[in-house]
Amino acid sequence: MSSRSISQEAFDSLVRENVEDLGMDPEEALADAVETLALQNVDLAGIVKCVPGSAGAGENPVVKSLHRLRALSGSIAGDASARAEAADLLDNLADLCSLHGSDNASIATRNGGVEAVVGVCSRLGLELEEPLVSALSALGSILHDVHSTEMFRQSGGAEVVVNILNGSCGAPKVLDAGFAVIAKAATGNEVVKELFVDLKVDELILKVMKEQTAPQSLYDAICVLLTPDDNRVVASQVFGYARKFAKLGIANSLVGTLCEGKLSSSGLVSACIALKAVAVNDEICRSISENGGIDAIFESIDVNSAHNNKAVAKSCCSLLSKLAGSDDNKTAIIQKGGLDRLMKLSSRFSEDPSVLQEVMSIIGVLSLRSPENAARAVEAGAGELAIQAMQKFPAAYQMQRQSCLMIRNLASRNPENRTILLSNGVEKYIRRAKATHESCREAATDALRDLGLDNYNA
Template sequence: MVASSKNVRTISQEAFDGLVKENMEDLGMDPAEALRDAIEALTLQGVDLSGIVACIPGVSSISDDSVIQSLDRLKEFDSKLGSRESPSTSEEDFEEIANILDRLWSLCSVEESGNASIATRNGGLDLVISICSTIDPQCGRALNSVLKAMSSLIHNVQTTEIFWRHHGPKLVMDILTSCNQNTSILDNGFLVVAAAATGNELVKESFMELKIDEFLLHLLRGKNKGHSHSFYDVIHALLTPDDGRVVASQVYGYARRFAEIGIAQELVDEFHEELSSVNLVSACTALKTIAVNDEICRLIAQSGGIDAVLQCIDDSGAHGNKAVSRSFCSLLSKLAGSDSNKSDIVQKGGINRLMKLSSQFSEDPSVLQEIMAIITVLSLRSPANAACAMEAGVGDLAIEAMKKFPHAYQMQRQSCLMIRNLVVRNPENRAILLGNGIEKIIRKAKESHESCRVAASAALRDLVLDNYNS
């Protein structure tokens, strides 16, 4: 029941738990999704959740699973593990430690709950790192639980700093290398690496000094193909320049290291494996973060990258998978930045295959936008490619999409950029597009969306129209 008092709406713990349970039983949501949905729905209704323990009913409750109570019990075990005078820790002790850590994870893994912040303010991350350092690698259950809990507690710059100060990178790398045959420990360890490396240049540097790139390559070349999404997320986190405190990030040098030792080629090979959609998107994103310069883009192409990407685009269209289509179109745009790759993409029928994809996702402007982005890059400084694109029907695509989705401002802007490249060196393309009414459509986009003004003005100018900047 939701009650209201002086414009502040509240809900009882029982009612909150009932809503989460209803999401699970009646709507078929998984526990984490059910908890997130309940929090989001109540927050939108203006309900004050400050007194609610946001956790999954049946897994945790106020009486025994609150964040503070979990931390207090873990402190007892931490003292016992670190004491020379206390008797050795039994299997039952490690089982209880694992159970407490699992409960802590269930409390803190839902971002909207705020429980991770409560835990870290009360020394939770320091405590979990300390416990992690004392658990024997043979205790797989406890080790998995402590890594999961740790990953849920690392959620901002402050917590990545705590992780770094406690020598977290070395601790986790030691676990990964000693348990490199244990899939679940690898998966949970990579969750920690990805969380800790996000937004923190020092953590990235530490992992690179510990040669994590060579370790990842070893796994890629191992017998187990098709890794978890957390494996690929590690590459993305390490190679993304997302620490705003750093003037010049070192991640571009790391990307070159990844390419030089062969990780880019191995990721291309991964595309041929039967990966889930989530893993395929993650692997694609990982390769894109490595493709930071012309040399690496050409290396990827020489490794069969363009063939693999185009095949994934074909397959995603056939199966109606928008997420995979968007990801691989974005990667193809990156690879097309190399002039030698442009010709390769066109010669392999890339433009016609993209046009087929546009027909398969004609109702999704986000996919059409990515297709236009590729055509924009392929047509840059290439009259031959611009002519080929027009012959394939790209001009009609631009006109139809801009008419059909007038409010899709990002797609409208990308269409203007594409039109500019199609006509700037191809007068014959200008005549075709103007004859089909493109001027009116571009001017409408310019008037409707501030973000389109510059791109629309450039397109009108290269269409050789008067008042292009008005």
Template structure:
């Protein structure tokens, strides 16, 4: 059970159980009624019931049963069943099982088991997967840190690189533990996790270790609200200096249709934090690879890959040198072809308009090319078809502005096709579009653009 909004109070398992027992003994409620009353009362009082076992008196909880079996210190392979069962239980994010497990010592227990199973690759992989499922929030990641988790995981990575399942489990733990925890990101970087990631990417077919992409993304994401100045930008530069960006390009090139393409593209985007890195990705053939992935996503109808690759291409287009390369390789026509294949999906269309907007920024030539390829028609048709999609309407306004701000000849074409009415409607309908719409109307040269 998740915490109610604004919850600031907690309760122990013992206090909760006593409350249910009092409802039965003192108020004469039957067990089910007593349990339901306790939950409702505490919820209304703003008590956070995360991690509290809410079973009827006398009933067993499967998470507690698994932990009990694991504490019996069974040898391999008997330990596999409870490890795998715990993993399945805690992977169910809506169940609250991970909270129950971590509150009852699962993180500490699984770290100990991982250390003991170093010689049993199958058992170790199962223990790592269970640990990754149990670590789900700041509290559980802090327990992981306090019990030496980072060092143990890195030591396993150093010694067990021959087994894909073990690697997959290790990087899943890294991703889970570092999520929302800047201190753990720093701990892993101090332990040279970047160098280990580089070695694994270089040595293996990374399609067998997809969690490595999640680990890269998480380590390079600033997601800890406790920290005012994150270090992830510097981490990304270290990743690039090792050559991880180029290896990720190779991964996309070799397996352009493999099932983890989206994760790999997001990981590469996480590394591309400055102009120099974006240009190095292009030098490694990254633009050709991404455009090919975009073409394939359209042919296969894979909207997830289409959106992710457009977003990645937009990041690379932040470099002026890459803008020219993308257009020279037919990028505008390929993006407009993609828009035709996903004409009924506003989430893809808004990404396409975002990348076209970036390509046209400060470039008369690219703006002219975009109009010739049909970007103006795309904006008009999308705004007409999806008036309720605020992000699409906003991205269309941004794109229109860049199409016309340096190219007055484009203004007449767009105004003649009714773009002003569509922009004003977006401005009135969506609060998030107000500034973008105003700027677009101003650069179109219309009167009363601010009204």
């Protein structure tokens, strides 16, 4: 059942009625109003929950900051002191709306915060870097749900931010804050994604990547723009956007960034996720490989796994699994010693089922419809990896399911592998996963069937 909304005025009126008509003390009246409305499935996000007329009424720091910001907005462009005060207000607003567990971002949205900050951004000249960064950071902190991103769209926020970024390619802090706004604004909102694409954000992204070191937020923006995450939309357009990005050259630029090997670990994770989002078809996957993408991924895996960097290992493996969907890339991965390198990685992270899960995902893709690759995988130790992991981590249901999927591909077209796997006792662990985890039932049944067992449905 969807929630109903209520205005601040109606909420305040209900609290007053509790005090004046029912004789409740102020704090009791406030608590009763909150409880009553919650039971009626009323959405109280963004409502300032304070007794009207009390000392604290009207003193909410978010609301106060927004009121003062509006008062200053007309003089920000030409008055240095007003600009300095506005920057302080924006920094404070960003801190308040980023506070974990608070309702401040909703309060800001409900009280016109998106429109106010977009207005400030539009008035600040590109030469005013520090106030501009403060404004963009505040805007990014307010954008948190579809309501706020719709306010962003309706107030012309996309045009304002793209214009700022197009004129600020030499200002790293502005670029970082601006692309962070794009990522926040496009999250869960298909219409905003489309708007940014119409504004040629792809050309802007490529320009930044070619001319300087791209901020991590740029990779985050690529990923969000190419992710179908708006559940209001039946058919997302992001697949077409990804092909457009690749045709323009963004995929190759991302590969070049990986090949340089200069990214921080967090930047490498974001770049891998972004490249995976662009790699939506066989042609793009092959192009990534032909431009050195697989070599760069393996180099990143080798370097970072030596430092036990789990996040990098997982993101690189996830990207490699996507690229392995191309038959040409399967061959390239095998020829580059991929199976041995993956087994080495699994040894380094033998106590982390989330990494083992990613390793088995790649091996499963490499073995799909390829008995030759499946034989090589078992020779490299993939069967032992699955059995040991399933034995050691019985509660890791996602890893258990991935083990079953990999085993199925190892066995389905390779009778020799079936004999090896069954003789090593894999059946027991597959049946345990099937009995223990509902999410494993189908994958486990398929694995048992392709191992040649008659009672696979048992």
